[in-house]
Amino acid sequence: MQKTAILTRFREVANAPYAYLRKLKSTTGKQMIGSTCAFTPEEFILAAGAHPFRIFGESESLSGADAHIQAYGCSMVRGMLEDGLSGKLDFADGVVFPHACDSIQRLSDIWRLNIKSLHFDVLLPVKLDTPTAKNYFVKVLQRFGKDIEKALGVHITDNALKEAVILMNNLRRRLKRLYTLQSEKPGVISGSDLAAIVKAAMVMDKQEAVTWLDELLVLLENEQGSQEKVKRILISGSVCSHPDIHQMIEDKGGVVVWDDLCSGTRYFEGIVDEEKPLVEAIAGRFTQRYVCPAKHLGVSFQMENLKKLVSTHKVDGVLFMILKFCEPFSFDYPDIKEELENMEIPFLLVEMDRHNEVDEQMRTRIDTMLEIL
Amino acid sequence: MAGRLKATKKMKSIMKWYYIEAKYARYLGKKIAWITSGGPVEPLIAMNIIPIYPENHGAMIGASKKGGKMSEFAEGLGYSSDVCSYAKNDITSSITKESPIKGGLPKPDMLICSNNICGTVLKWYEIQARKFGVPLFIYDTPFVHTEFTEEAREYVNEQTKDYIRFLEKHTGKKFDYKKMKKVGKLSLEAMRLWKNVLETAEHKPSPMTAFDAFFHLALIVTLRGKKVVVKYYKQLLKELEVRNRNNVGAVDNEKYRLLWDNLPIWFRMRWLSEKFASHGAALVADTYTQAWCGVIDYVDENDFLSTMGEAYTRIHLNVGVDQMADTIKKFIKQYDVDGLVMHSNRSCKPYSFGQYDIQNLLQDEDIPVLMIEADMTDERKFSDSQAEARIDAFMEVIKQRKKEK
Numbered sequence: 001m002q003k004t005a006i007l008t009r010f011r012e013v014a015n016a017p018y019a020y021l022r023k024l025k026s027t028t029g030k031q032m033i034g035s036t037c038a039f040t041p042e043e044f045i046l047a048a049g050a051h052p053f054r055i056f057g058e059s060e061s062l063s064g065a066d067a068h069i070q071a072y073g074c075s076m077v078r079g080m081l082e083d084g085l086s087g088k089l090d091f092a093d094g095v096v097f098p099h100a101c102d103s104i105q106r107l108s109d110i111w112r113l114n115i116k117s118l119h120f121d122v123l124l125p126v127k128l129d130t131p132t133a134k135n136y137f138v139k140v141l142q143r144f145g146k147d148i149e150k151a152l153g154v155h156i157t158d159n160a161l162k163e164a165v166i167l168m169n170n171l172r173r174r175l176k177r178l179y180t181l182q183s184e185k186p187g188v189i190s191g192s193d194l195a196a197i198v199k200a201a202m203v204m205d206k207q208e209a210v211t212w213l214d215e216l217l218v219l220l221e222n223e224q225g226s227q228e229k230v231k232r233i234l235i236s237g238s239v240c241s242h243p244d245i246h247q248m249i250e251d252k253g254g255v256v257v258w259d260d261l262c263s264g265t266r267y268f269e270g271i272v273d274e275e276k277p278l279v280e281a282i283a284g285r286f287t288q289r290y291v292c293p294a295k296h297l298g299v300s301f302q303m304e305n306l307k308k309l310v311s312t313h314k315v316d317g318v319l320f321m322i323l324k325f326c327e328p329f330s331f332d333y334p335d336i337k338e339e340l341e342n343m344e345i346p347f348l349l350v351e352m353d354r355h356n357e358v359d360e361q362m363r364t365r366i367d368t369m370l371e372i373l
Numbered sequence: 374m375a376g377r378l379k380a381t382k383k384m385k386s387i388m389k390w391y392y393i394e395a396k397y398a399r400y401l402g403k404k405i406a407w408i409t410s411g412g413p414v415e416p417l418i419a420m421n422i423i424p425i426y427p428e429n430h431g432a433m434i435g436a437s438k439k440g441g442k443m444s445e446f447a448e449g450l451g452y453s454s455d456v457c458s459y460a461k462n463d464i465t466s467s468i469t470k471e472s473p474i475k476g477g478l479p480k481p482d483m484l485i486c487s488n489n490i491c492g493t494v495l496k497w498y499e500i501q502a503r504k505f506g507v508p509l510f511i512y513d514t515p516f517v518h519t520e521f522t523e524e525a526r527e528y529v530n531e532q533t534k535d536y537i538r539f540l541e542k543h544t545g546k547k548f549d550y551k552k553m554k555k556v557g558k559l560s561l562e563a564m565r566l567w568k569n570v571l572e573t574a575e576h577k578p579s580p581m582t583a584f585d586a587f588f589h590l591a592l593i594v595t596l597r598g599k600k601v602v603v604k605y606y607k608q609l610l611k612e613l614e615v616r617n618r619n620n621v622g623a624v625d626n627e628k629y630r631l632l633w634d635n636l637p638i639w640f641r642m643r644w645l646s647e648k649f650a651s652h653g654a655a656l657v658a659d660t661y662t663q664a665w666c667g668v669i670d671y672v673d674e675n676d677f678l679s680t681m682g683e684a685y686t687r688i689h690l691n692v693g694v695d696q697m698a699d700t701i702k703k704f705i706k707q708y709d710v711d712g713l714v715m716h717s718n719r720s721c722k723p724y725s726f727g728q729y730d731i732q733n734l735l736q737d738e739d740i741p742v743l744m745i746e747a748d749m750t751d752e753r754k755f756s757d758s759q760a761e762a763r764i765d766a767f768m769e770v771i772k773q774r775k776k777e778k
Contacts, residue, residue: 113694296495
């Protein structure tokens, strides 16, 4: 199949994820379990014969959410609630709320009180760097597995869990390979296509995503990147799901060669060790890969991680895309900023009112940054 | 007019000496730990470590009406205008030394952070751990949406042991379990006394208001586990009981009784107090100060260390919105209140998100609710005229309803 055709398929899913999921439900009869954060252990949902997908907060208007969460809540949390309240997610059988930030925590309560569906709180630890916390993490996952079994009326066998681990690892390896190709041969794929692929992978049937990615990777392995010298950009933040951002960057000779986003690498970073006891291995991935700033992996983890990414991917400039009202990311920014200043790496902070909107001011600022590089 | 509580003077003196001791801690051979307001302080007291509360400091900055200015300084460093102003005040003060306490807070030797009040403190304490280059201990309390799970119990109890090992390592001293027993008992006694203090407000007229509680709270937050706290609250309780015997109310001609939700608006305490009093309304109770005695039942007096984990995990801010609504329902009855005032606090998302749903859950209570949009210390986020108009309208509703009853 042609590259364009494969990309079009991914884009179709990314543009209308809920339509894809409705169709998937009607064709497979699988129960649909949504998730609100990249800390969802999807392996258990897959092993239970259900389908895991990410809720994106697709709604344009937030009128329903306004009656439940004040305007100083981030658009992601308010948008997800709106998706639930407005019936956009009426195909979903349940939703998973991993413990992440304060806002998602309250979202869980508000959801439970207002939207009828299966409800799973995954009470993950906040610190991930002590034996006590790691031990607790495993027990939380064991409980999640039991909760899923009880709610869906199924038994999760070791074999099914192992298969799910292998499947998710396959998906992660391919997404990572795709990102690596973009870093090695910038421009080999457009940034907006890459973002659409990751988004689609969070929604799609995982095996189907693996198959499509295989088809795409075969083609891309043999292709060249941009022939001109590009400005290598890294995007850091929580969720940045607007494809226009990439277009804006590419119009000015930039390429996003890596990201540090919940809607990007945080979805697929880290591989579950298939040789170890499964639940411990799934927990191990979450406590070892790089994590969101709502979790603790040492006091300087976020700074060190970003520095590492900047040097590994030879980044020329960092674009911080931070959602307005997002505390975990906002608090890390000033110290990270200082580190980048010391490294003489240019950066720009863009505070987004909505994760799915691009305004003129944002465009001008990003243009200016790219021109300076 | 009831006038000022006599204990106020005593409290100021205790706090003054507490900060003086902290300032000279080095010379006294004592270590200083900065700790979050919901953090387990008792092991620190047992180890003779001086606990310092940046949040209490934040409140003092707010009350001195410097919160806006100090938040602005932090914003100049790159902190967002939308994040917690307590954190921003502290970050600013630790750089500029600007503070209601001369020279600012004494430098920490270690940081103790419990996320039972919010996830913000985790980020805040990471920042300060980097700045001061001191060790950070995180007492991680899994959120209790609906249930306190067995694994969560085991996790917090294991962390209590980790916490003790951390303190031993960074003080170079063995933990004093014998002293801990005494501290635990004193802490519980102080919490019980604090509860009794707050419950004097069941009396009509109420001998104290929430504004008094916000002030007298300082000791139960900072020094619980010390004898001086028990002694102080005994004195305060006695004074309030005398008021009750003599039917002396904190607000002249108390006609209406209100319940407050969320942190205080520190920079408008007097203004709000006078505003409500001008309508004959007393804020007789609040959900905030009750948090320091809401978990007494989970603690075993004779085994504080093994039971504090559950108590610290199940505090008001670490439970589901419906449990918070149940607490409010309980207070509505207990204090026989006519209305609820909710502070929608831009600095505190975990306290504020869910307030609309709490209102929905209170429908059967048939009680008017006022929501005031503000911030605990950042006066830039508060409009006097808007708040005044809303309070006046709210009080009109309450007056009408009371007349009809």
